[in-house]
Amino acid sequence: MFKKFFVxxxxxxxxxxxxxxxxxxxxxxxxxxxxxxxxxxxxxxxxAAERAKQLGYEATIFDSQNDTAKESAxxxxxxxxxxDAIIFNPTDADGSISNVxxxxxxxxxVFCIDRGINARGLAVSQIYSDxxxxxxxxxxxxxxxxxxxxxYAELLGxxxxxxxxxxxxxxxSVVDNYxxxxxxxxxxxxxxxxxxxxxxEQILQAHPEIKAIWCGNDAMAMGAMKACEAxxxxxxxxxxxxxxxxxxxxxxxxxxxxxxxxxxxxIMARMAVEWADQYLHGVREFPEIVPVAVELVTRENIEKFAxxxxxxxx
Numbered sequence: 001m002f003k004k005f006f007v008x009x010x011x012x013x014x015x016x017x018x019x020x021x022x023x024x025x026x027x028x029x030x031x032x033x034x035x036x037x038x039x040x041x042x043x044x045x046x047x048a049a050e051r052a053k054q055l056g057y058e059a060t061i062f063d064s065q066n067d068t069a070k071e072s073a074x075x076x077x078x079x080x081x082x083x084d085a086i087i088f089n090p091t092d093a094d095g096s097i098s099n100v101x102x103x104x105x106x107x108x109x110v111f112c113i114d115r116g117i118n119a120r121g122l123a124v125s126q127i128y129s130d131x132x133x134x135x136x137x138x139x140x141x142x143x144x145x146x147x148x149x150x151x152y153a154e155l156l157g158x159x160x161x162x163x164x165x166x167x168x169x170x171x172x173s174v175v176d177n178y179x180x181x182x183x184x185x186x187x188x189x190x191x192x193x194x195x196x197x198x199x200x201e202q203i204l205q206a207h208p209e210i211k212a213i214w215c216g217n218d219a220m221a222m223g224a225m226k227a228c229e230a231x232x233x234x235x236x237x238x239x240x241x242x243x244x245x246x247x248x249x250x251x252x253x254x255x256x257x258x259x260x261x262x263x264x265x266x267i268m269a270r271m272a273v274e275w276a277d278q279y280l281h282g283v284r285e286f287p288e289i290v291p292v293a294v295e296l297v298t299r300e301n302i303e304k305f306a307x308x309x310x311x312x313x314x
Contacts, residue, residue, distance in 0.1 A: 135170020149180030196223025218242035245307035
């Protein structure tokens with residue numbers, strides 16, 4: 001009899017504890033990510049979800065798969081389900097505007113991370129890397145490595161994404177001052193590793209004279225490197241942008257990727273979630289545009305960096 005009573009007490013205690021946890025949940029946050037098919041964005045999304053849970057929210061990650069239609073459907077579901085806040089990594093600087101507008105009209109605050117939208121007054125805040133400055137830093141290092149004469153190719157990211165052009169414009173603001181540095185090919189590889197492999201194959205066939213490839217993100221840099229290796233062109237120097245694990249390892253190992261720009265996805269994700277939490281507690285004063293500093297990573301300073309950030313203590 002005592003054993004039965006003891007078991008019942010334990011079960012009741014467990015149930016009460018469960019109900020208490022549910023009761024203490026602050027609400028629900030949606031984490032809408034452009035694609036989870038890229039390790040960098042996985043870090044961005046999972047860091048945001050982890051921080052939201054630490055602050056007491058239910059957190060759900062929605063993968064838009066770089067598809068504006070899927071992204072729009074996610075917003076339909078999120079609004080219908082009554083989420084309290086949205087942490088948003090847009091697929092399209094223009095095409096994503098209507099989604100943020102619908103969320104605002106529904107009373108759901110949106111905090112953009114890593115990428116912004118080409119509109120003001122809709123998202124509470126847009127927190128993304130200082131991509132233009134990153135492009136400038138890479139352009140300066142490109143000139144240092146390549147000298148004043150070389151032919152090169154550029155792999156662009158998604159053409160409708162804001163970082164694509166900010167990075168490219170920053171890079172060209174430096175490199176275009178040197179007439180001997182000639183860009184013989186500029187093609188989109190969609191921020192995608194496999195696409196970059198195929199595009200690089202085509203470029204190598206059409207322009208075997210190139211000596212370098214500037215890539216708008218690290219996934220494309222890895223794809224370009226693999227294509228160069230397959231073609232026996234390990235003489236070509238490759239430049240990336242992100243600070244992803246594969247590229248940090250490649251730079252450290254002395255492979256042909258010689259530099260990248262370190263972004264800080266964990267900082268952006270945590271900041272957005274913490275600000276969303278503050279917003280839901282009544283705070284309304286936030287900067288609308290927040291550029292997050294980036295850093296140049298090369299073989300000379302690689303020991304200061306880890307994937308997706310600096311090493312602890314650095």
